[in-house]
Every structure is written in C-alpha cells, then in structure tokens.
Amino acid sequence: MTPQFDNDSRKSNHSLRLAIAFAVATGLGTGILTARQVRAATDKPAVITIDNFTFGPANLTVPAGTTVTWTNHDDIPHSIVATDKAFRSAALDTNDSYTFTFKTAGTFAYFCGLHPHMTGKVIVTP
Ligand SMILES: [Cu+2]
Numbered sequence: 821m822t823p824q825f826d827n828d829s830r831k832s833n834h835s836l837r838l839a840i841a842f843a844v845a846t847g848l849g850t851g852i853l854t855a856r857q858v859r860a861a862t863d864k865p866a867v868i869t870i871d872n873f874t875f876g877p878a879n880l881t882v883p884a885g886t887t888v889t890w891t892n893h894d895d896i897p898h899s900i901v902a903t904d905k906a907f908r909s910a911a912l913d914t915n916d917s918y919t920f921t922f923k924t925a926g927t928f929a930y931f932c933g934l935h936p937h938m939t940g941k942v943i944v945t946p
Contacts (some may be wrong), residue, residue: 867891868910868940870898870932875940884944887921899933908933
C-alpha cells in the first residue's frame with residue numbers, strides 16, 4: 821500500500837511539470853511567431869505602411885484593443901505623432917516599425933513629426 825504522503829508528493833510534482841511545460845510552450849510560441857504571423861492568426865491585420873510620404877491606409881478602422889503597427893518603407897525617416905499627443909514615435913528609419921495599442925474608442929488623428937503635411941487617422945470602434 822502506498823502511503824498518502826507519496827500520493828500527494830507525486831501529484832504536486834506532476835502539476836509542477838505541467839506548469840513548466842506550459843510556460844515553456846507558451847514562451848517558445850511567443851518567441852517563434854513573428855509579428856506578421858500573429859496578425860495573420862488573429863485575422864485582423866492592423867498595419868499602416870509609410871511609403872512615398874504617405875500613410876497607407878490614411879484612415880484605418882479597428883476595434884478597441886487593437887495594436888496598430890506602422891512600418892516605414894521609405895528611404896528617409898518618418899515619425900508618428902498623435903495630434904492629441906496620446907502617442908509619439910521616435911524617427912523611424914527604413915523598415916523600422918512603431919506600435920501603439922488603441923484601448924479606447926474614438927478617432928485618433930496623427931501626422932509625421934518630420935513632415936507635418938503627412939497625416940492619417942485611426943478610427944477605433946468600441
Ligand atoms: Cu515623414
């Protein structure tokens with residue numbers, strides 16, 4: 821007959837192993853998936869491309885909680901500055917990205933801090 825002590829010990833060891841396996845699996849998954857793959861998996865691409873002095877799309881509509889990624893494909897730096905100062909990127913060199921998570925609904929106008937005539941809007945729905 822197995823003493824109760826051994827049963828308890830085995831059970832908690834098993835739980836611990838599961839917890840470690842889970843942590844390793846989720847950690848690995850996060851590390852392996854690129855941002856592009858994550859967006860594809862959620863089927864809600866929230867990407868704004870900067871090209872030829874233009875934000876594309878200029879108006880992007882997303883549900884609240886969405887993380888929007890701007891990527892500069894121009895060969896000169898650009899930045900993203902919210903008109904209401906809610907967010908502001910550093911100057912993005914070619915192929916650099918900036919992300920911001922829109923937690924609340926509303927219309928968020930922004931412009932390029934280096935070329936203020938470049939403007940765009942993120943419309944966040946509840
Ligand atoms: Cu610019």
